Each structure stands twice: as structure tokens, then as C-alpha cells.
Amino acid sequence: xxxxxxxxxxxxxxxxxxxxxxxxxxxxxxxxxxxxxxxxxxxxxxxxxxxxxxxxxxxxxxxxxxxxxxxxxxxxxxxxxxxxxxxxxxxxxxxxxxxxxxxxxxxxxxxxxxxxxxxxxxxxxxxxxxxxxxxxxxxxxxxxxxxxxxxxxxxxxxxxxxxxxxxxxxxxxxxxxxxxxxxxxxxxxxxxxxxxxxxxxxxxxxxxxxxxxxxxxxxxxxxxxxxxxxxxxxxxxxxx
Amino acid sequence: xxxxxxxxxxxxxxxxxxxxxxxxxxxxxxxxxxxxxxxxxxxxxxxxxxxxxxxxxxxxxxxxxxxxxxxxxxxxxxxxxxxxxxxxxxxxxxxxxxxxxxxxxxxxxxxxxxxxxxxxxxxxxxxxxxxxxxxxxxxxxxxxxxxxxxxxxxxxxxxxxxxxxxxxxxxxxxxxxxxxxxxxxxxxxxxxxxxxxxxxxxxxxxxxxxxxxxxxxxxxxxxxxxxxxxxxxxxxxxxx
Amino acid sequence: xxxxxxxxxxxxxxxxxxxxxxxxxxxxxxxxxxxxxxxxxxxxxxxxxxxxxxxxxxxxxxxxxxxxxxxxxxxxxxxxxxxxxxxxxxxxxxxxxxxxxxxxxxxxxxxxxxxxxxxxxxxxxxxxxxxxxxxxxxxxxxxxxxxxxxxxxxxxxxxxxxxxxxxxxxxxxxxxxxxxxxxxxxxxxxxxxxxxxxxxxxxxxxxxxxxxxxxxxxxxxxxxxxxxxxxxxxxxxxxx
Amino acid sequence: xxxxxxxxxxxxxxxxxxxxxxxxxxxxxxxxxxxxxxxxxxxxxxxxxxxxxxxxxxxxxxxxxxxxxxxxxxxxxxxxxxxxxxxxxxxxxxxxxxxxxxxxxxxxxxxxxxxxxxxxxxxxxxxxxxxxxxxxxxxxxxxxxxxxxxxxxxxxxxxxxxxxxxxxxxxxxxxxxxxxxxxxxxxxxxxxxxxxxxxxxxxxxxxxxxxxxxxxxxxxxxxxxxxxxxxxxxxxxxxx
Numbered sequence: 001x002x003x004x005x006x007x008x009x010x011x012x013x014x015x016x017x018x019x020x021x022x023x024x025x026x027x028x029x030x031x032x033x034x035x036x037x038x039x040x041x042x043x044x045x046x047x048x049x050x051x052x053x054x055x056x057x058x059x060x061x062x063x064x065x066x067x068x069x070x071x072x073x074x075x076x077x078x079x080x081x082x083x084x085x086x087x088x089x090x091x092x093x094x095x096x097x098x099x100x101x102x103x104x105x106x107x108x109x110x111x112x113x114x115x116x117x118x119x120x121x122x123x124x125x126x127x128x129x130x131x132x133x134x135x136x137x138x139x140x141x142x143x144x145x146x147x148x149x150x151x152x153x154x155x156x157x158x159x160x161x162x163x164x165x166x167x168x169x170x171x172x173x174x175x176x177x178x179x180x181x182x183x184x185x186x187x188x189x190x191x192x193x194x195x196x197x198x199x200x201x202x203x204x205x206x207x208x209x210x211x212x213x214x215x216x217x218x219x220x221x222x223x224x225x226x227x228x229x230x231x232x233x234x235x236x237x238x239x240x
Numbered sequence: 241x242x243x244x245x246x247x248x249x250x251x252x253x254x255x256x257x258x259x260x261x262x263x264x265x266x267x268x269x270x271x272x273x274x275x276x277x278x279x280x281x282x283x284x285x286x287x288x289x290x291x292x293x294x295x296x297x298x299x300x301x302x303x304x305x306x307x308x309x310x311x312x313x314x315x316x317x318x319x320x321x322x323x324x325x326x327x328x329x330x331x332x333x334x335x336x337x338x339x340x341x342x343x344x345x346x347x348x349x350x351x352x353x354x355x356x357x358x359x360x361x362x363x364x365x366x367x368x369x370x371x372x373x374x375x376x377x378x379x380x381x382x383x384x385x386x387x388x389x390x391x392x393x394x395x396x397x398x399x400x401x402x403x404x405x406x407x408x409x410x411x412x413x414x415x416x417x418x419x420x421x422x423x424x425x426x427x428x429x430x431x432x433x434x435x436x437x438x439x440x441x442x443x444x445x446x447x448x449x450x451x452x453x454x455x456x457x458x459x460x461x462x463x464x465x466x467x468x469x470x471x472x473x474x475x476x477x478x479x480x
Numbered sequence: 481x482x483x484x485x486x487x488x489x490x491x492x493x494x495x496x497x498x499x500x501x502x503x504x505x506x507x508x509x510x511x512x513x514x515x516x517x518x519x520x521x522x523x524x525x526x527x528x529x530x531x532x533x534x535x536x537x538x539x540x541x542x543x544x545x546x547x548x549x550x551x552x553x554x555x556x557x558x559x560x561x562x563x564x565x566x567x568x569x570x571x572x573x574x575x576x577x578x579x580x581x582x583x584x585x586x587x588x589x590x591x592x593x594x595x596x597x598x599x600x601x602x603x604x605x606x607x608x609x610x611x612x613x614x615x616x617x618x619x620x621x622x623x624x625x626x627x628x629x630x631x632x633x634x635x636x637x638x639x640x641x642x643x644x645x646x647x648x649x650x651x652x653x654x655x656x657x658x659x660x661x662x663x664x665x666x667x668x669x670x671x672x673x674x675x676x677x678x679x680x681x682x683x684x685x686x687x688x689x690x691x692x693x694x695x696x697x698x699x700x701x702x703x704x705x706x707x708x709x710x711x712x713x714x715x716x717x718x719x720x
Numbered sequence: 721x722x723x724x725x726x727x728x729x730x731x732x733x734x735x736x737x738x739x740x741x742x743x744x745x746x747x748x749x750x751x752x753x754x755x756x757x758x759x760x761x762x763x764x765x766x767x768x769x770x771x772x773x774x775x776x777x778x779x780x781x782x783x784x785x786x787x788x789x790x791x792x793x794x795x796x797x798x799x800x801x802x803x804x805x806x807x808x809x810x811x812x813x814x815x816x817x818x819x820x821x822x823x824x825x826x827x828x829x830x831x832x833x834x835x836x837x838x839x840x841x842x843x844x845x846x847x848x849x850x851x852x853x854x855x856x857x858x859x860x861x862x863x864x865x866x867x868x869x870x871x872x873x874x875x876x877x878x879x880x881x882x883x884x885x886x887x888x889x890x891x892x893x894x895x896x897x898x899x900x901x902x903x904x905x906x907x908x909x910x911x912x913x914x915x916x917x918x919x920x921x922x923x924x925x926x927x928x929x930x931x932x933x934x935x936x937x938x939x940x941x942x943x944x945x946x947x948x949x950x951x952x953x954x955x956x957x958x959x960x
Contacts, residue, residue, distance in 0.1 A: 004388050008295045009461075014392045023264055023289035023457070030293060030461025033468070049263035053270060055248045057720040059546040059712060063561055066539040066546075071567020074794040075445065076327055079452055080320035081543055081561035084804070087316055087551020148244050152254045205315065205467065209460035212319055216456035217263070220449035221249075221270025227445065228273070232539060235719065240537040297960040299786040299952060303801055306779040306786075311807020314554040321783055321801035324564070327791020472779060479955065480777040484868050488775045489941075494872045503769035503937070504743055510773060510941025513948070529743035533750060535728045555925065556807055559932055560800035567796055628724050632734045685795065685947065689940035692799055696936035697743070700929035701729075701750025707925065708753070 009034035024049060027213060031206045040160035041200055045210070047156050048193055051149055052211045054218025060085045061222040062235065068223055069232035075223050082219040083212060090190070091211045097137035098194030098204030100124070101166040110165060114172075117165070121172035125180050137170055137191020138177060149189035157196050164199040167192065249274035264289060267453060271446045280400035281440055285450070287396050288433055291389055292451045294458030300325045301462040302475065308463055309472035315463050322459040323452060330430070331451045337377035338434030338444030340364070341406040350405060354412075357405070361412035365420050377410055377431020378417060389429035397436050404439040407432065489514035504529060507693060511686045520640035521680055525690070527636050528673055531629055532691045534698030540565045541702040542715065548703055549712035555703050562699040563692060570670070571691045577617035578674030578684030580604070581646040590645060594652075597645070601652035605660055617671020618654055629669035637676050644679040647672065729754035744769060747933060751926050760880035761920055765930070767876050768913055771869055772931045774938030780805045781942040782955065788943055789952035795943050802939040803932060810910070811931045817857035818914030818924030820844070821886040830885060834892075837885070841892035845900050857911020858894055869909035877916050884919040887912065 006013040009029040017026065021036065024046040028037040037045060054060055064082035071077055088096075105111075108120050128135050140147045157163035174187050197207040226232060246253040249269040257266065261276065264286040268277040277285060294300055304322035311317055328336075345351075348360050368375050380387045397403035414427050437447040466472060486493040489509040497506065501516065504526040508517040517525060534540055544562035551557055568576075585591075588600050608615050620627045637643035654667050677687040706712060726733040729749040737746065741756065744766040748757040757765060774780055784802035791797055808816075825831075828840050848855050860867045877883035894907050917927040946952060 004383065004385070006388060008293060013291070014388045017290055018389070018392050019283075019287050019396050021290060022262070023286050023293075023454075024262070026290045026293050027457045027460070030295075030457050031464055033461075033465060043259070046263050047259050050257055050261060050266045051253070053248060053263075053266050055270075057716070059549045059716055062716065062719065063543040063546045066543045067561065067565040069539050070565030070569050070571075071794060071796065073568050074327060074564070074791060074797055075448060076323050076325075076331065076452055076791065077564040077567070077794055077797040077800070080323040080797070080800070081547065081564040083316050083320040083323065083456075084554070084557040084561040085316075085547040085550030087314060087557070088553050089550050091316070091550075143244065145244070148246060148254045149258070152258050156259050203464070205464065208315060209464060212316055212460055213453070213457045214263075216323075217267045217270050217453045220267070220452055221273075224271055224443070224445065224449060225273060236537070236539055236542065239542065239715065297956070299789045299956050302956065302959065303783040303786045306783045307801065307805040309779045310805030310809050310811075311554060311556065313808050314551060314557055314804070316551065317554055317557040317560070317804040317807070320557070320560070321787065321804040324794070324797040324801040325787040325790030327797070328793050329790050331790075475959065476777070476779055476782065479782065484863065484865070486868060488773060493771070494868045497770060498869070498872050499763075499767050499876050501770060502742070502744070503766050503773075503934075506770045506773050507937045507940070510775075510937050511944055513941075513945060523739075526743050527739050530737055530741060530746045531733070533728060533743075533746050535750075554807060555928060556803050556805075556811070556932055560803040563796050563800040563803065563936075565796075567794060571796065623724065625724070628726060628734045629738070632738050636739050683944070685944065688795060689944060692796055692940055693933070693937045694743075696803075697747045697750050697933045700747070700932055701753075704751055704923070704925065704929060705753060 022046070027210070031202060031209060040162065044156060044160045044162050044196065044200065047153065048196065048207075048210050049214050051153065051189060051193070052214035054082075054215045054222070060215060060219065064219050064222050065226045065232040065235065068226050069230075069236070078223050079216060079219045082222070083215060086212055086215050091208045093136050093188070093190040094194040094197070094207035094211060095204045096194070097170065097191040098166070098198045098207050100136055101169050101195055102198050102204060105165060105169060112165070114168075117169055117172045118176065121169060121176035122180065124173060125176045129180070135173065135177065135185070137194060138174055138185040138187060140186075140188045143186075143188070146186040147188040150187050150192055153189060153192050153196065157192075157199070162196060162199050166195040166198040170195045262286075267450070271442060271449060280402065284396060284400045284402050284436065284440065287393065288436065288447075288450050289454050291393065291429060291433070292454035294322075294455045294462070300455060300459065304459050304462050305466045305472040306476065308466050309470075309476070318463050319456060319459045322462070323455060326452055326455050331448045333376050333428070333430040334434040334437070334447035334451060335444045336434070337410065337431040338406070338438045338447050340376055341409050341435055342438050342444060345405060345409060352405070354408075357409055357412045358416065361409060361416040362420065364413060365416045369420070375413065375417065375425070377428060377434060378414055378425040380426075380428045383426075383428070386426040387428040390427050390432055393429060393432050393436065397432075397439070402436060402439050406435040406438040410435045502526075507690070511682060511689060520642065524636060524640045524642050524676065524680065527633065528676065528687075528690050529694050531633065531669060531673070532694035534562075534695045534702070540695060540699065544699050544702050545706045545712040545715065548706050549710075549716070558703050559696060559699045562702070563695060566692055566695050571688045573616050573668070573670040574674040574677070574687035574691060575684045576674070577650065577671040578646070578678045578687050580616055581649050581675055582678050582684060585645060585649060592645070594648075597649055597652045598656065601649060601656035602660065604653060605656045609660070615653065615657065615665070617650055617674060618657060618665040618667060620666075620668045623666075623668070626666040627668040630667050630672055633669060633672050633676065637672075637679070642676060642679050646675040646678040650675045742766075747930070751922060751929060760882065764876060764880045764882050764916065764920065767873065768916065768927075768930050769934050771873065771909060771913070772934035774802075774935045774942070780935060780939065784939050784942050785946045785952040785955065788946050789950075789956070798943050799936060799939045802942070803935060806932055806935050811928045813856050813908075813910040814914040814917070814927035814931060815924045816914070817890065817911040818886070818918045818927050820856055821889050821915055822918050822924060825885060825889060832885070834888075837889055837892045838896065841889060841896040842900065844893060845896045849900070855893065855897065855905070857890055857908060857914060858897060858905040860906075860908045863906075863908070866906040867908040870907050870912055873909060873912050873916065877912075877919070882916060882919050886915040886918040890915040
């Protein structure tokens, strides 16, 4: 920033970015340290950002409402309180699934054909079962027969040409799991997002970063809704 | 949310929103409680979101980096720490400017012609000077001869048909201030954003909410940058 | 901090502070920039710290529990989320009451006799009624006939020789309010704490700082309780 | 809480706790779900609380100062931002050391004599070296020849009769490490605090909780100091 010029990730904010880059493209630049995404990557990223906007009653939205009750002068802190809960239990899945897929394929030398992928998936499922660990990216407490976001995300990942070996390995994991255990545990949206982010060439942690941006937008909505129609006092009264 | 359907602000996430609404449109829905913006409003909103992405060395980005140093396992908390500083001193300006413009015009019965607007502006400047209060939306510590984002924002506000009486009153305030004091204090981007948001029919606090979303994206970039290239330890070492 | 010595507020931590200063005394040093309190001030401060430890179901404790649900790896963030709500609505009272008392007495030239204090109190009550402002430090939503902590706090403030003109003005305000309006609004513990802190020669904001320390201790208890006996999932399930 | 009675951890706040329990004792009750500590445990706990009050220039205190710069209206958020950094890197050590000692002794059937303890320590050191993991509780980046707090903490742990098998195992680890590697890595204060907390019969996570309370007090001091003598703007200016 100088007296008459503002630079953002190496680009002149006023002459190059404003009204030319979308916010989603700038978010990609933030994540990558300055790159502008290809058009299809921007489309995919935008879909990921919309998919995880927090809506309805969630632990984060409740924490934000309760925080605003005590500190109405600091809406940013109510949002911050909500984001503090965006930790390993929900958003972590994206990153952990992405890391599992990335590492497994790297170690395996990136097998290209379906048979090799299927074998790799069986090995991973068996290793996780032996260690009694939870496989990330599969199953959902609410959507037991399948996360409705998964096929839509996959359609777009295919349409944009992004879906690659990491997405395929994730679905192979679900198949291997059903095969080995006899129980279906469908691919969830968080896991698939982790796979898509890695197929886009971004680090797994970027998936979690995108979800934080989505949540921030959702929480801004929550805080404005709480200002229009307060609910936190009633929530509190109902709990004591 | 039911077993096979997710609703976001009254719209079916999978069949109506994903790949059809942009993230910026969904942020508008979050702020308004469910509305989809007109195309020109979406364009304007997107520009506002890009304008305030935090970049470079700011108090928020430093707080995020220093927080990550102590808690590398919780990137969401580093972002939350950065957002906690998005308070009255920087982002507040948007909201306070928006509120001043909205209230002044409401109380004045919304004068339409330039002479009436100019008189209103003179009254406001004189009232603020009498009370020794700082006029929000004018001046910038770095951009003393003019905030480079201001003309660009105004161009887009005009091109989209959004620029209205609140924007005009803000520029009238700058003129009145120069007239009365002999000193120029140009309209800054934060103030103009407050005016634009009010001209879009949104509450002034929405301006602050948008800036929080922008900052969240910027801070995600900061945290990923800190993970790639740590700086916090060196910052700390340099200060003690 | 050097290789073999750690200094805390100007005192050698190992040889002068540990096992010699109480934590409450060190908190006083933190607030005052290094002073050790007189014995009676340490006693009073310790009582203030115990009075505001968060217990039971409060907005802050709920926010902390809900945050831990999403981010079990970051207990410090759950506590931070709870503290974010320690804002103007609850803790602000202490500071605002302290500021009102301090400023009023400063402006009035510190009247010593009861008649002058009573007149000052009447003036303040009438000014607040004229401006339709809420008088800080009086009344409590739960303890309508009197906050049970108030007489105990006052006893200790008297026993320690701390109770002074600021405490007296606060009680005079309650009397004046009852006199003028015919309705009783007893002195509450938050307001009296503000008065006591000012009578101790500390700035009003120190009252709020002490309450933050109390809350932090309470919230540590909340987080450990949530770890032993999780409740957040059930709270969430009950609300959607 | 009823109209005329406030209960804290099962005790009547006014008649049983205020002016009778110290804040440190109430913090013990918060941690344990209601117990009052024995006198010697209260003494030890108070020393632990004083040992970790944040002072001087730390990542947490810098984050708090920078946050206050942007949001001077929300001191609680500046403290919250500082606490968000109280994560695994610094405070985690206490908990991780405590867990290592607790688990190792549980698995080993709690060997009482020094020879058995020494063998256990050698096994642990060798296991950590084989896995190339960092041994928690040993070494300090500043205090290379020994953390000056360690002997003082140990003296008090012995004087209060608290020092037990977990403290002894920690020192045995340092001895085993020196023996096996030929390099000295003295017991640090964080590690010893973890051992002491476990020797007090508290869970390892309680050590981290205590440190959060200490930091909160330190950060209140930081925020009040920043209000008296602002430094954040200069820190920021110096970094860009």
C-alpha cells in the first residue's frame, strides 16, 4: 500500500482486481498466494463455498447468538466465537480426507487403473479397521442413505474436468468398505470436498480454509438475523 | 435439514442453489434472510467483498500469525483471533457512516435536489465541528490526497444504478467540509461502502458484516501463507 | 527473561514472587503495572474474583460447551469463545457504574457530607430519567428484592476500610431513585464492585478485567465438566 | 440461582464462599466439580497460577494488543484473541507431559522403587528416540542450563507433600536422557507443572486449564497497560 496504489497478492486492486476478479477468484488468490484460477476452477470453488454456508441451528450459530447477547457492541466477536468451533470435528473431515487420499496415492505411486485403485482402497479400509480408526469422508449422521450434496458436487467436479484420481479413490474407499463389511457408508460432502480440493492441486488444509470463509458468511447472516429477531435470551431461558 | 434434503434460506441447496447461485448471491441471502440479489446488486456486492480482503501486514493478520504460532492445531482460532480485531476502529467506519447518512436523510425527509443536500451536508459538518466529533467516511491516514478505491467504487455504483442519495450526501459532506474548513478530506472507501450498502436498501450493519467475510477470506490466506513460510517467530524475536 | 532469571512486573519470579505473592496479589500487579496490594486490598480483590466466577448455565458457558463440541482439540478456544460474550451487557455494568461514580464525584468536587452526596444522587437520578437512560448498578432481573451478594460485599468493603465515597454515592443513588420514583431498585453486585474498585484507587475498567479473570476460571471448570460429562450434543439436539 | 440465593459448585456463594474460600480454592472447585482443596494443595495451586502469568512480550500479549487496536470497545475480545494462542505449542506441554507420566506409570503398574522408575524412564526415552519424537517436559529454548522455576516448583511440591511418583519419573526421564544421549535436557517448568498436577490427583488437562487462568490474568494486565500506554500502532508501523 502506497499513497495512491493498493496491491493485493501482487495485483493492483483498483485497476486490475475490482470489478474484474470475483470474490471467489480473489479467495483462490488468497489461498494460493496470488494465482487467479482457471474459469472452471473458479466455478468449482464457488460451488464449494456455497455448499458449506452455515444455515439453521448449528453449534456455531448458537455460540454466535449467545455471544452477541452478552456483547452486542462486538458483532465481529460473535462471529469469531462461532468460528472457534469450526474445528476438527466438522471441518477437520475435509482436511483429513484430503490428506489420506493425497498421502495414499503418493505412497502408492499414483496407480492409474481402476483395479489398482480398488486394491489400494481395500488396503486402506483394512488398515483402518485393524487400527479401529474411523475412515474420514464416509457416512453422515443425518443422511444415512447418502449425502444429497455428494452427487451434485461430483457432477460439477466432472463437468469442470477437475474430478481426478483423488475423487476416484474416495469412491473406491466407499465401495471397498461396503464390500468388506457388508455395510454401506456413502461418500459425504465434506470428504468429497477434500478430494476435489486435492484434485484441484490445492493443499488439503485449503478445504478447511474455504469452509471457514463459508461459515463466516453464514455467521454474518446469523448475527444479522439475531439483531432483527433476538432468540438468545429465549434459548438461554429454556436451558436453565 | 432432513435425511435427503438440505434447505438454505428457504431454497433447496442441491437442486436450487449449488452451481446456480454464486457465493456472493448466497451471502446476500444470508444478510437479507433469504433474498437473491438482482444481477447488478450481486455485481456491486462482489466488488465490495473483493475491496476489503485483508492483505499485507495488518493488525489482524499479525494477530492471526502470532496465534497460529502458539496453536498450530487450530487454524480456525487464528482466523477468529484476527477477526476479533475487526472492530469499531476500522470496520466500524462503514457502519457509522452508513448510519449517519441514513438517519440524516430520514430526519430531513430525504431532500432530493442538490441544494437541499448541500445544505444538509453543511448542517452536519457544523454540528460535528461544534461537538468536536470525527466525521465518519472522510479522510485516510495513508491516502491523504484521495483513497484510490473511492472513484472505482463510485463508478461501479453508478454503472449498476445503485448510487443514490446516500452516496450523494457523502460526497456533499466532503465538499461542505472543504468549504467550511478550507481543508480537503476526501471520501474514503469504507465510508463510501457504507453509503452504497444503504443505497442498496441494506442496513448499515450489513456493511460491517460484508467486511468480516472479506477479512475471513484474507485471513485464510494469511494462515496458509504462515503455514508455508512461517514468520511469527521472527516477528516475536524482533520485538523482544 | 534472561537465561537464568525471569522477571514479572519488575520482581524476580523465582526468588521474590513464587510462594510469596498470592495469585490474587499478582493479578493486582498485572492490573496496576507492578504494585503489590496492601493486605486488606488483596482480601477485597480476592472476594471480588470469587464473586464473579461463572457457574451454572450462562450464555458464556453454553457458548464454550458448543464450541468444544466442534473443536475438542482446542480447549483454549472454547474458553475464548465464552469470554467473547463477556461484553457490555453483563460485565460492562461494573465499568459503567464505576465511571459514573468517579466522574460525578470528580465534577462535583467530591462532596463529603451525606446531604451533599444525597443532593448529587438526586441530580444524577433526575438527569438519567430526563434522558430516559438506564441507571447502571441498580436492580437485577432475578434478585428483585435485593442482590444477596451486595450486603456481603459491602460488609467486606467496610471491614477492609475500602468502602468510601464511591460506594456511598451508589447507595445514595438507590435511595434517591426510590424517593423520586416510589420504586425500589436495590444496588446490585456488579455496580457495587465497580464502586469498590474505584474506592480502591483502581480505574473502572479494572473491574471488568477482574471479572474476565473470574470468568476464565469458571469457563475452565465448564470445559472440564463438558469433557467429563458431554452436554453440548444434547443441547443442540434439543434446539433443532 | 434463585431470587435470594446463589449456589456455586454446590456451596452457598454468600454464606459459605465469599471471604471464606480464596479465588484459588474456588478455581480448584471449578476444576474438580466442587471440591475444596486441602490447605497444602491450595498453596501448590496458587504457586502454579502465579508461575504462568503472562508477562513481557509474548505472542499472546502481542495478539491482544493488536486486537485492542482495532476493537478498543471490546477488551474481552482482545483477551480472547490472546487466549486463542494458548494452544499445543506452549501450554500443551503441560498436558502432554502429564499424560505421558500418568499413562506410563499406569501401564507399568506404578513401580515404587528408584531402580524400577529408572528402568521405566530409560524405556520411555528409547521409545521416543526410536520414533524420533520430542520428549515433553524437558529442555527450554531460553533456559538452556536449566529452567529457574523448576527447583522452586519442586521445593514447594516437596514441602507440601505433593511431589510423588509422577514428579520422580519426570526427573528420571531427564537423567535417562542425559545418560543415553550424553546431552543434558533439564526438566522445564511446564513439564514439572504437568507432573505436579497429576501428583495432586487432577487430570493432566487441568494443568492446561490452570495455565489459561494465569494467562487471562496476565492478558488483563496487558490490555490495561495498552490502554495506559498504547504500543500496537508503533508495533504495526515497525513491521510494514
